[in-house]
Amino acid sequence: MAKNEKKQVAAITSMDEDFAQWYTDIVKKAELIAYTSVKGCMVIRPYGYAIWENIQRILDGMFKETGHENVNMPMFIPESLLQKEKDHVEGFAPEVAWVTHGGSNRLEERLCVRPTSETLFCEHYADIVHSYRDLPKLYNQWVSVVRWEKTTRPFLRSREFLWQEGHTIHATAEEAIAETERMLNVYTKFCEDALAMPVVQGKKTESDKFAGAVSTYAIEALMHDGKALQAGTSHYFGDGFAKAFGIQYTDKDNTLRYAHQTSWGVTTRLIGAIIMTHGDNNGLVLPPAVAPIQVVIVPAAMHKEGVLDKANELYDRLKAAGIRVKLDDSDNSPGWKFAEYEMKGVPVRLEIGPRDIAAGQCVLVTRHNGEKTAVSLETLEDSVQEKLTVVHDGLYAAALENREKRTYQCKTIEEMNDALAHGDGFIEAMWCGDEACEDEVKAQTGAGSRCIPFHQKQLSDTCVCCGKPAKHMVLWGKAY
């Protein structure tokens, strides 16, 4: 170990031993977050926030390509405004933070810190939507929201979290439903192409809908440990909010109609999903599209003449090629650096030393499988881009394999329990549509309904629980 070595890269708990501790070790040791004295709230540190910035940049581009505009609403909602839509307030009032004082004065009406902003958007739409010519409005905002959760875990469930919330308003139900589906597809494409994370698209059951929605769509992903994680949701509201808030427009035929609305969101929870989909016992493994550092250059025998010059030259070349690259020329040992950037999940490590330079090559090591390849310096940019694709594809394939291996088709609750005895996973099973059966399945297996997948299979004719005629195939799982 070099004399000035900053710190030892501490080992993390094995995920097979204690998955929850493995997760906590990664978020701390990869320096994604730090705890604060505000219970349930966290600091997102530079390395964690840089992942979020990449997520934002890519998603924001996809939103804008599909015609959406960003706005900014207040963070406070007066109590009377929150109460305007009955189902909505019932869903959220129990878990909001209330502001009661401004300075030393008690407020006339208390304000909640937004848990979500439907009510604020509705108030605004009532103000600006009058004619069919004002429609649609395709708005989004990037903000934080607050939900007063009792148990919290970094990224997965915290009292404050960062997210984007899209809120759109349309002339017709058809247009609004199409928007709900379009944005679910945007999320799906993003998860697959940027996060290398396969997801199942489906509709939530009645009991699992967003408060105030006609229907809620979701994408569900399966984590390493076989638990399900809801990665994004998209809600169709019909004209329920429009009626509660009096949002009417004059149509082409001069009649007054209520507008139709949607909302959709993803959160910093996606960072949790990345960790639990791709991470391993050496730490984080980041999909290249959102990795703050895509390639780290670690020179060997740094003091030898020409090594640092060559490393700097390669740094400049990769940077010019639009690759997010870091050169670690600190006096820490190569071994320390290997462990550090493995912990941080950097997709590709580039090793270069005197012998490599003499041979006109360097070595590329891919994080997800440790594979080493000597490549010519002449075509370095291409080789690195190729390796980044290899990492992405490898991560996606491994995640898909894990999901397929852990997805069971069951016809009875006994079969479900037998399957889950081998470890958690997704279960595909038929359902009659009765909420009582949904509850009963969860009570007996621990697996709740995740969604009614768009891609339906007719596994049997009868409900997995009551034996009555089945209406849908449901995806069941234990949830984060």
Next chain:
Amino acid sequence: MAKNEKKQVAAITSMDEDFAQWYTDIVKKAELIAYTSVKGCMVIRPYGYAIWENIQRILDGMFKETGHENVNMPMFIPESLLQKEKDHVEGFAPEVAWVTHGGSNRLEERLCVRPTSETLFCEHYADIVHSYRDLPKLYNQWVSVVRWEKTTRPFLRSREFLWQEGHTIHATAEEAIAETERMLNVYTKFCEDALAMPVVQGKKTESDKFAGAVSTYAIEALMHDGKALQAGTSHYFGDGFAKAFGIQYTDKDNTLRYAHQTSWGVTTRLIGAIIMTHGDNNGLVLPPAVAPIQVVIVPAAMHKEGVLDKANELYDRLKAAGIRVKLDDSDNSPGWKFAEYEMKGVPVRLEIGPRDIAAGQCVLVTRHNGEKTAVSLETLEDSVQEKLTVVHDGLYAAALENREKRTYQCKTIEEMNDALAHGDGFIEAMWCGDEACEDEVKAQTGAGSRCIPFHQKQLSDTCVCCGKPAKHMVLWGKAY
């Protein structure tokens, strides 16, 4: 007026008649903001938010070029944490919003919604800074903050506003002071190069410092109406916060030392500054660097064959050249469109009709002076870029001229009042350094001390108020 014309572009109040109403008309009619039922909070609408996105993008790039990293802190500060630094809590406690309940439960300790985040950063630094090797940390965050103001105006003073807050920590006072100055220079460059807004750099007097700072630096701009606007601030904290929060590091010589800190910020107030620096009686005038639309194409005789095709072709060309361009092919009349995009402050209007096409040209109209130039379509991209530069330079020159015309040098309070009788403006006058004189000048003239400019002039040897020996030349003005 065309049959389906959406609305008439309403005239706005003349700024000479009623400057405050002129300002309010612009923020509403250029669709920058909308009011909400949350007193003192506003919706930033897509056009207003797009200006902020451009400000963010440019500034964020400048912060990253100077080595800063983004993080995200919680929005809540426990009361006990806010109280740790005595001057700081005294400055902010009277104007914070207090959260007292989570759901239906009263909190054990109330939390304020951050008015600024020094205390949170300090808590985090105490956690992560231990050795000289951990320093410096150059952090920034883009968030909103809340200050319970009594009177509010869109962008200029609202209960919630968007900003960035940089928070850095250094081994030595010298490094921290250098950082404070560096960021003031970054702000200055941004205001001049991106916002076309000249500013005066200086140091705040003791009475006007940030709560908890050793020294506060600021940039001050002069608005159309002769009022001063603080456009950005940069604070040096010494080791005061470090002592209050126990932030110590082990230096190279193995001794334990307190670290030195800074913070610096600019807010959505900059949008107010843009309006009041460049706007005119036809509406907003936007500096090209932050204009959401830099060029709007307005076709004439749109129904004539070939006009829309040509307009689309020009749109594609300008877009490909990296220019933010919009083609308005709606059925509103050209007259309506002219007024609409003048109201919205689009720097350059491109007019194209059948005769232009026949002549292989189009007409460019610059928003700030209404000048029309026929330019060849062959070199359109260059001509547009040139015009954008002309607009930027024209705006900067006009703003500088306004400031110079309205900057008076005075030796006595009588001279100050005489100068201000012609209209508000900046006054340069000498000051003994005594707070009583500072207060007296404000009481007698209405003009407070804005800053002690870095660029000092020796206007006389005596204080403008008491006649005792002068220490500094102060810039005085009535403030927003």
